[in-house]
Amino acid sequence: MDETIRWCAPRATLDAPATCLRTPAxxxxxxxxxxxxxxxxxxxxxxxxxxxxxxxxSGRERLQGGRLLVFFPDDTLSDGVSxxxxxxxxxxxxxxxxxxxxGMFREDPESDTxxxxxxxxxxxxxxxxxxxxxIFVNPEQxxxxxxxSTTMMAKRLKDLTSP
Numbered sequence: 001m002d003e004t005i006r007w008c009a010p011r012a013t014l015d016a017p018a019t020c021l022r023t024p025a026x027x028x029x030x031x032x033x034x035x036x037x038x039x040x041x042x043x044x045x046x047x048x049x050x051x052x053x054x055x056x057x058s059g060r061e062r063l064q065g066g067r068l069l070v071f072f073p074d075d076t077l078s079d080g081v082s083x084x085x086x087x088x089x090x091x092x093x094x095x096x097x098x099x100x101x102x103g104m105f106r107e108d109p110e111s112d113t114x115x116x117x118x119x120x121x122x123x124x125x126x127x128x129x130x131x132x133x134x135i136f137v138n139p140e141q142x143x144x145x146x147x148x149s150t151t152m153m154a155k156r157l158k159d160l161t162s163p
Contacts, residue, residue, distance in 0.1 A: 012124035018088020021097035040104040065125035068146035075142035082134035096121040
């Protein structure tokens with residue numbers, strides 16, 4: 001997550017929500033199963049190599065003012081509404097920009113999660129309001145704030161932050 005934030009934070013700009021966090025060199029092919037996990041590995045590896053030599057984040061706030069988002073690729077209707085509302089932060093399939101991707105996860109199909117596969121992305125602070133609007137207009141709820149989801153990662157996060 002540190003590398004995601006270090007890469008995205010200086011690039012996030014409200015002037016170009018559709019392009020500022022979509023580095024062409026990292027661009028994945030479409031997110032289709034079973035390639036999802038390989039796509040994620042390639043993006044993380046590319047970002048890691050691009051950041052080689054840059055110092056890690058300093059400061060106490062782990063998310064640097066941003067929030068974590070969960071995207072369920074199998075649940076998208078690809079209606080383009082969130083794309084329009086966020087001026088391109090989400091694409092027409094509700095996928096967040098690939099530079100923001102933190103990890104791809106798979107849960108037991110018997111869990112109470114919407115679908116087994118999901119992507120977690122970091123949303124920079126400048127996009128929080130826009131992304132909240134994109135989540136609000138998303139009828140299939142394939143994009144959610146991580147803490148509002150029923151994923152195992154959300155449960156772990158709550159366990160870590162509980163008194």
